[in-house]
């Protein structure tokens with residue numbers, strides 16, 4: 001069931017392993033690359049740490065959906081720009097990224113104690129059934145194998161878990177972010193969520209990004 005705090009009810013429409021740290025909490029699982037669109041190039045990672053990105057998604061709007069969950073999974077955590085913002089609010093936060101280089105860059109900026117770096121593909125998560133109770137993904141959905149990732153998330157999340165997906169929209173202005181041709185339209189992602197058994201609560205296109213909340 002969707003949280004009433006969300007406010008708006010969505011109506012469906014048709015439409016080379018190099019381990020950076022000897023950290024106990026660094027889990028390495030798979031190294032599959034590229035099943036969505038273009039995978040983000042670690043050489044451009046500085047762009048991910050640009051504070052102007054809060055123009056497109058804020059910590060507060062993510063927290064407003066994720067509530068007081070115990071184990072948050074961040075799909076495609078990158079350098080940890082948003083992960084670090086969210087970390088103080090969750091006892092456990094699994095930062096999942098397929099590229100060890102991204103975790104290395106995350107580590108250079110500091111990994112909060114509650115965060116575990118998980119090198120895995122989003123469609124092959126190393127968590128037991130129902131072991132997490134919230135999921136977030138920022139600016140990454142277009143890089144992921146969408147249907148497979150959402151099916152995997154279904155298995156990992158407890159019932160009623162909140163999910164928030166924010167990404168560049170194919171119906172955006174194209175003034176920032178990846179090329180429009182590499183983005184999903186809002187409807188593709190909401191349909192994929194419903195196909196995977198999620199209940200979509202809110203789905204909006206903004207000027208450049210979409211914002212979708214759902215529950216398991």
Ligand SMILES: C[S@@+](CC[C@H](N)C(=O)[O-])C[C@H]1O[C@@H](n2cnc3c(N)ncnc32)[C@H](O)[C@@H]1O
Pocket residue numbers: 034035039040048075076077078079080081082096097098099102120121122123137138139140143144145
């Ligand atoms: C554009 S970056 C966004 C990073 C972060 N979410 C942010 O907003 O700053 C996308 C990240 O997703 C990761 N990624 C791409 N495909 C993935 C997959 N199948 N599983 C897990 N992570 C993946 C990339 O390595 C990259 O670090």
